[in-house]
Amino acid sequence: MESTLPTRKLLLTKVVSLKKIYDREQTRYKATGLHFRHTDNVIQWLNAMDEIGLPKIFYPETTDIYDRKNMPRCIYCIHALSLYLFKLGLAPQIQDLYGKVDFTEEEINNMKTELEKYGIQMPAFSKIGGILANELSVDEAALHAAVIAINEAIDRRIPADTFAALKNPNAMLVNLEESLASTYQDVLYQAKQDKMTNAKNRTENSDRERDVYEELLTQAEIQGNINKVNTFSALASIDLALEQGTAPALFKALQSPALGLRGLQQQNSDWYLKQLLSDRQQKRERGQADPLQKEEVQSSVDAANSAAQQYQRRLAAVAAINAAIQKGVAEKTVLELMNPEAQLPQVYPFAADLYQKELATLQQQSPEHSLTHPELSVAVEMLSSVALINRALESGDMSTVWKQLSSSVTGLTNVEEENCQRYLDELMKLKAQAHAENNEFITWNDIQACVDHVNLVVQEEHERILAIGLINEALDEGDAQKTLRALQIPAAKLEGVLAQVAQHYQDTLIRAKREKAQETQDESAVLWLDEIQGGIWQSNKDTQEAEKFALGIFAINEAVESGDVGRTLSALRSPDVGLYGVIPECGETYQSDLAEAKKKKLAAGDNNSKWVKHWVKGGYYYYHNLETQEGGWDEPPDFVQNSQELSREEIQSSISGVTAAYNREQLWLANEGLITKLQACCRGYLVRQEFRSRMNFLKKQVPAITCIQSQWRGYKQKKAYQDRLAYLRSHKDEVVKIQSLARMHQARKRYRDRLQYFRDxxxxxxxxxxxxxxxxxxxxxxxxxxxxxxxxxxxxxxxxxxxQSDQDFQEELDLMKMREEVITLIRSNQQLENDLNLMDIKIGLLVKNKITLQDVVSHSKKLTKKNKEQLSDMMMINKQKGGLKALSKEKREKLEAYQHLFYLLQTNPTYLAKLIFQMPQNKSTKFMDSVIFTLYNYASNQREEYLLLRLFKTALQEEIKSKVDQIQEIVTGNPTVIKMVVSFNRGARGQNALRQMLAPVVKEIMDDKSLNIKTDPVDIYKSWVNQMESQTGEASKLPYDVTPEQALAHEEVKTRLDNSIRNMRTVTDKFLSAIVSSVDKIPYGMRFIAKVLKDSLHEKFPDAGEDELLKFCAFLQ
Known part of the structure; x- marks a missing residue:
């Protein structure tokens, strides 16, 4: 059969589509054997042979193949088809295997038996040529003479003579080419030698009729070899044309009649060349160096025609797209873009305006005002991605936006993954701005500009961070000029940097850095941009204030020297100087006091220095030049403090002294009455002091005083008690009477209250x-x-x-009457059931006989004697077939016996219980699933559940009694019955019960997002470190990878671990409470088996404790 595969492929590709072949890979046949749909393949094969022109005398019947009733005829047809196709030059001929295959005696006898069973005679394969010849209506005498002449010329091995014999018209040979005469001679000679060798290998039989063509080539064989040589020659010409790479030469080679290629079109020559070169290259890459075969060339031609046709359609579609773009109708443009013949990427109709706008722009920019297919493909692919980005931005799907941004399809450049979130935020702002401007879409250029802008901002931030690093390094080095240069770096974008304030920048920023290090307890803390900018502004402000302060002090000194009281008072009250306690009433006193201080400085001597050093706010020194009225923070060279100028401290000291003296004088005058009160308070204080002294003495004598008081009070109480006791003794009878009356009243009241309670x-x-x-x-x-x-x-x-009463007798009579009715109904139902079964059998027989009669009537004219015998044999086989429901008495009795067997197995669990232990351990689970649960219908009703539980009980007791030697084997020994019970309990019924009991608790725990039940110290430690880092925004100094002991060394970890343990206990208590409170919801079968297991274990192991038994019972769940 393998040799027919090329022939079968040829027939199918011409007539039958591969999709119409049922079970082409034979997966269904290998799994389950023949299916009725396999006959579709037989019909397709017969149609293909009819299309190719094979005479119908060779055709087999469908049943000959499907039921294998006449396989020799099928094989005979295949040989005839091979010879016929070989003659037409469409396929190689099946070789004669005579003498090449040896069969054993057993194989021959088996085949003989099969052939005799159906009464089939083997056909004469050697006569196929003659039959074909008769069908083709050829003059036999002339034909055979011409063929014999050709064979004789082949034996002479002269190519010219052989070619002359081949050209004989009586030989009916076609497609002869004189240039191939020598090749014809070689091929035909070799074919004849092979045929003669096969003929000599046959066993000679004098009774057999010899055929002259057993050693001579037939006309079909000669034509087939000629066709083969022509085909090889044509294929060689094609290969030569491919090597030369010329399309006209290739097309001429393809037109060779020997190949018979279909669908050749001269305008597609270039496409043929390209496709055949590609296919040949692929074949060589697979390690096949031989030229392309005829089928491969035909396939390449078909592929090239299809590609050329698609190309033409694509050109038309591109022209339509350009026309639609020029018209400016967005919907029409999208419709043309979605045309499958355009072969463009996916187009989204919702973005029609975007496609129209962008493609129109590209079209105008094109020199020819027309877009080519590659340009359209790239543009549509990018615009589709832009459309998806717009839709994702509208829906807020950030993952899709980033996926499209980073996709190479979008064509965006300089997209950095670390800037993902910045891109998304900027695009969202851009989308909102577009909506505000009544623009539905943002374009590709907008997106690229957004990406470039974000990259630029990020780059500036990066450069700014580097500049900040340089500034902090300069601050650490302590060089003010280097700090100034770092502050003036353009990337830092700092404002208000002045060269003359460089030293103060250094001092202010280094102080800010130290304060930040102290606050964060991090010696490596650095200043960020806003802190540096704030320090610069603060330094500039300090410079301005210091300059005003120095000028104010200079003005005060000038006013004191001039002797003008008003000028001096005005200078002292200047806010730039910041003097406090200045009172206008003391102006003259200030003037005189300050002038006196200045005289003292003049008396001490003048150093003629022009520089004055002022201590200003923040603890810095500001140097002021008295001549130029300018100053700075840098100490001048050879600095000497001017000895004549009054400093702020000296001026403030003088003002404070004068103001204090003035205030003191005014205070005494204004508070004379208060002084009197103060004296009174002093005298009162002295009196109170004497009183407290007396009270202190008494408090020290408290124990003695307490003792005296207690003795006196005890004496008084004892005297009163003795007097009362004497009074009662003198009235003893009256006291007893009063007590009895009181007790009687109480008892009567209790009795009446109790009686009233019962009445209520x-x-x-x-x-x-x-x-x-x-x-x-x-x-x-x-x-x-x-x-x-x-x-x-x-x-x-x-x-x-x-x-006994009359009612009892009546009930007994009613019971007997009902028993009789039940018995009558049972017998009636049994009779009806028997009648119904009998009717089913009769209906089945009637239907079957009716079908058989119809078949006989419809085919009576076609049946021969042999076919009738085959039909009777087939009916006999069908009678022998059938299952338990077959229409025969024996099958019905067997069915009833099986019913009684299964009823006995269900009601008496002893058999199955013992059978379970006889099964191999590795097959018990499969046995359980396929037999036990099926037999009891998976306990679908109460009766079957009761019977299944009886089986479990019996089997469990038997297993514990015979196989369990130690109580631990219930868990470790993998007992068979326990596995069956667990499998049964874990079904839908057990899952529903578990869901009813625990679903509320599980849902509550799942909904509690704040619940933390981690008990691993390392996980708790890492969670704590991550939380601190997220809160502070800085990396933690604590190590990330620690051991459990190191993690528990932290109090926070211990606290969180204790909380987790408490949460775990709380959750466990909830589950335990839910299970204990829902005992009634546990299925009865589960509790019953648990009870049987506990009782059996207690009986087998009486010394085991209650807790231990219950622990093993829990294994059932």
């Missing part, structure tokens, strides 16, 4: 009494019916029930 609850008391009496009667009745020797008092209560 008389209905409740009656119910309680009735309940108690009913329980008593019920217990007595249970004792009567269950106890072997009930007490006499119980029997006496129910003796009256033994008396």
């Amino acid at each position: 609850h008389i209905n409740d008391i009656i119910k309680i009494q009735a309940f108690i009496r009913a329980n008593k009667a019920r217990d007595d009745y249970k004792t009567l019916i269950s106890a072997d020797d009930p007490p006499m008092i119980v029997v006496r209560k129910f003796v009256h029930l033994l008396d």
